[in-house]
Amino acid sequence: xxxxxxxxxxxxxxxxxxxxLTHSTGAQQREMHALWSHPFDIGxxxxxxxxxxxxxxxxxxxTIVMDVKDSNGGLYWKSKRFPQAIxxxxxxxxxxxxxxxxxxxxxxxxDAWLVDFLEGANGAAFREHPEWAQLNPDGETMxxxxxxxxxPYPYVWMCPARRPGYVDQWLVPLFxxxxxxxxxxxxxxxxxxxxxxxxxxxxxxCDYCLRHLPRYAMLSYESLPExxxxxxxxxxxxxxxxxxxxxxxxxxxxxxxxREKADYxxxxxxIPGGPPDMRSFFYDYKAHQIETFVRxxxxxVKKINPNVQVSAAVFKNPIISGRFIGQHWDRWTDWIDVYxxxxxxxxxxxxxxxxxxxxxxxxxxxxxWTLHKRPVYAGIAxxxxxREEFQPFDEIRDRLTDLKAISANDTKxxxxxxxxxxxxxxxxxxxxxxxxxxxxxxxxxxxERAVANGGRDASPQLLDEIATKLxxxxxxxxxxxxxxxxxxxxxxAARKARPDGIAIFAASxxxxxxxxxxxxxxxxx
Ligand SMILES: [Zn+2]
Numbered sequence: 232x233x234x235x236x237x238x239x240x241x242x243x244x245x246x247x248x249x250x251x252l253t254h255s256t257g258a259q260q261r262e263m264h265a266l267w268s269h270p271f272d273i274g275x276x277x278x279x280x281x282x283x284x285x286x287x288x289x290x291x292x293x294t295i296v297m298d299v300k301d302s303n304g305g306l307y308w309k310s311k312r313f314p315q316a317i318x319x320x321x322x323x324x325x326x327x328x329x330x331x332x333x334x335x336x337x338x339x340x341x342d343a344w345l346v347d348f349l350e351g352a353n354g355a356a357f358r359e360h361p362e363w364a365q366l367n368p369d370g371e372t373m374x375x376x377x378x379x380x381x382x383p384y385p386y387v388w389m390c391p392a393r394r395p396g397y398v399d400q401w402l403v404p405l406f407x408x409x410x411x412x413x414x415x416x417x418x419x420x421x422x423x424x425x426x427x428x429x430x431x432x433x434x435x436x437c438d439y440c441l442r443h444l445p446r447y448a449m450l451s452y453e454s455l456p457e458x459x460x461x462x463x464x465x466x467x468x469x470x471x472x473x474x475x476x477x478x479x480x481x482x483x484x485x486x487x488x489x490r491e492k493a494d495y496x497x498x499x500x501x502i503p504g505g506p507p508d509m510r511s512f513f514y515d516y517k518a519h520q521i522e523t524f525v526r527x528x529x530x531x532v533k534k535i536n537p538n539v540q541v542s543a544a545v546f547k548n549p550i551i552s553g554r555f556i557g558q559h560w561d562r563w564t565d566w567i568d569v570y571x572x573x574x575x576x577x578x579x580x581x582x583x584x585x586x587x588x589x590x591x592x593x594x595x596x597x598x599x600w601t602l603h604k605r606p607v608y609a610g611i612a613x614x615x616x617x618r619e620e621f622q623p624f625d626e627i628r629d630r631l632t633d634l635k636a637i638s639a640n641d642t643k644x645x646x647x648x649x650x651x652x653x654x655x656x657x658x659x660x661x662x663x664x665x666x667x668x669x670x671x672x673x674x675x676x677x678x679e680r681a682v683a684n685g686g687r688d689a690s691p692q693l694l695d696e697i698a699t700k701l702x703x704x705x706x707x708x709x710x711x712x713x714x715x716x717x718x719x720x721x722x723x724a725a726r727k728a729r730p731d732g733i734a735i736f737a738a739s740x741x742x743x744x745x746x747x748x749x750x751x752x753x754x755x756x
Pocket of ligand 1: 365366390391392393435436437438439440
């Protein structure tokens with residue numbers, strides 16, 4: 232009797248102790264492993280899907296996060312509601328159905344990953360509803376922007392605020408269709424934000440947002456729309472008079488054009504003479520729109536099946552992304568079951584050793600930001616770990632592209648690019664000779680010939696030949712060129728922060744850089 236009681240007490244004590252050790256309520260006791268994967272990783276037959284799942288099983292993956300709505304808006308399931316959006320080539324192969332069946336047979340979970348607010352210029356949603364797109368102060372979509380100095384930006388971002396619009400007429404119905412018709416374990420938000428890579432402060436100024444932002448911040452009163460109250464300057468510090476109830480919307484607002492309204496929203500002042508602080512309401516409005524969408528998706532999913540979880544890929548720092556792209560994800564703990572912050576090396580400056588420190592520190596802070604309320608999986612992108620190894624070859628690739636665009640007479644620009652190619656090749660050559668001696672023996676004379684004689688022999692054919700050989704090498708570097716050690720050490724650095732899981736981006740890079748064996752070892756129980 233006493234013995235049993237003691238056992239019971241010990242068990243209770245142990246249970247209490249273990250719960251106390253975990254970060255989050257309901258957190259798993261063991262580290263979970265997720266892998267972001269793309270349709271091209273798994274092929275288009277039941278057999279190829281089975282092979283991919285077997286590879287994940289060997290790598291101790293618990294959850295396959297599969298892209299089923301891509302950045303062009305293409306769908307990888309047999310959508311009945313939006314058959315016009317099914318990705319080309321997938322009309323007769325239901326990728327999601329096949330994956331769920333094969334993964335579940337191996338005890339692996341499937342998380343259906345949707346690229347939320349991004350659509351292709353030729354995607355079905357934008358084609359049918361151009362009025363749902365985000366607009367800048369000039370009334371243009373993101374297609375008018377430039378990526379880098381010259382490349383046109385190829386995507387359209389849809390307005391998260393507009394109702395009826397993309398959220399309630401397209402995106403939430405997509406989530407609902409998946410949860411209703413497929414036995415997925417979870418659904419996954421990606422691009423759950425405004426665009427941030429080309430013009431974060433220029434969107435969205437669509438008609439809907441221009442009408443609703445002043446309403447959201449209550450910059451005037453709808454009950455007395457013409458009434459304007461001036462600031463009552465009673466306090467010596469200008470901004471201390473904010474609570475005297477000034478009506479901030481400029482008189483004649485309705486007659487202002489899009490640019491004037493946008494200028495006021497970005498550069499206006501709450502208090503005349505005070506700082507240009509009006510844009511803080513713009514940031515707040517954007518964060519509110521994304522948060523509303525996250526809540527609506529969660530409610531819609533749970534209404535259909537409360538057992539399906541909702542996860543999200545988010546930027547590393549919710550405070551900074553809250554300001555720039557409306558992704559204040561620390562505030563979403565009621566509507567996100569698992570966070571997978573993308574703490575990728577590409578989002579940090581510094582060398583590899585610095586990244587290991589940043590990865591641990593960021594993961595620790597991410598767990599703090601969520602107030603330990605939800606599981607956090609540390610998100611590591613394997614391919615970006617290899618900046619040092621691949622950077623010389625990527626620079627050569629970019630310089631070759633530039634060279635082809637420069638006229639033969641522009642000797643200054645040509646020389647500059649040729650010298651840069653020579654220097655970059657010098658940096659990459661030693662490792663190339665070590666791991667891919669055949670490729671080095673082929674490439675070295677070609678590069679030598681291109682950069683010799685002031686580039687007089689650098690014919691377009693020769694430059695193309697180098698570019699083709701480089702691309703082939705880049706697509707299939709030999710085993711060991713991307714050192715396994717870096718991925719191992721990154722996983723170990725993330726572990727020091729004691730996250731609930733590790734999420735790796737992505738299956739295709741593990742294949743290309745020959746790193747599956749790292750997960751087989753590191754993720755072994
Ligand atoms: Zn809008």
